[in-house]
Amino acid sequence: MSVALAQSVVRLPRGRGWWYEPKFDGHRAVLFRDAETVRLQSRSGRDVTGWMDLAVAGMALPPLTVLDGEAVIWREGRLDFHAVQSRAASTLTRARALAGELPASYAV
Secondary structure, three states, X not given: OOOOOOOOOOOOOOOOOOOOOOOOOOEEEXXXXXXXXXXXXXXXXXXXXXXXXXXXXXXXXXXXXXXXXXXXXXXXXXXXXXXXXXXXXXXXXXXXXXXXXXXXXXXX
């Protein structure tokens, strides 16, 4: 599934049909909740379900839910892109350990 991506512009467009959202320092991910599981997909289509804390939280959603959002990590009241990069670049085992140290939030 394609995700909505931010575009830089000099001036915000006006008129009907435009939607805006903030750009967070995170990783774009689509969350798919089916009858049995949750799967996370990066904007390139890669499986990123290694963000287990987000996948586990996604199990609380009703089946057949699809969300387009951004995985972010808060540290000391600020978004920490370096922490997001650390989690994203980790092996599955290391990512699970980092989930305890650097829990993710999902901005939708």
